[in-house]
Amino acid sequence: MWCNTNNDLDWHIDKDELEGRRSGRFLLPLLSTVFYPHVRCAGGELLVADSPPIENGYQGPLPTFGSVISIPPVVNRLVLFSPGILHRINPFEGERYSVAVNIWEQAPLTTTAAEPPA
Numbered sequence: 001m002w003c004n005t006n007n008d009l010d011w012h013i014d015k016d017e018l019e020g021r022r023s024g025r026f027l028l029p030l031l032s033t034v035f036y037p038h039v040r041c042a043g044g045e046l047l048v049a050d051s052p053p054i055e056n057g058y059q060g061p062l063p064t065f066g067s068v069i070s071i072p073p074v075v076n077r078l079v080l081f082s083p084g085i086l087h088r089i090n091p092f093e094g095e096r097y098s099v100a101v102n103i104w105e106q107a108p109l110t111t112t113a114a115e116p117p118a
Helices: 017-023 109-114
Strands: 002-005 031-043 046-049 068-071 078-081 087-089 092-103
Touching: 017 109
Parallel strands: none
Antiparallel strands: 002 092, 031 078, 031 092, 046 068, 046 087
């Protein structure tokens, strides 16, 4: 889980970031979510590439796509999408807060590396 406060994310696929840097593989969550508790902006849409999702364990470049689905940020809107989907945040002016939560089958290395020792 993480909070995005007025940030601008480029095209990416939600994955275990530490494993991605270590091996180049895309280890994917079961589900990605974005919730908008506060929005006062122009722009800031969630842009989702209209392309087939990549498979768990994929190694290679980000997929290409021809079109984009645009989802405006709206207060109390919850967006859910499948794993392996390429997405980004459209540039915006104003305030845009979101809470992103990925649902995992098992904890990603990114999470376990950040945990304090037992």
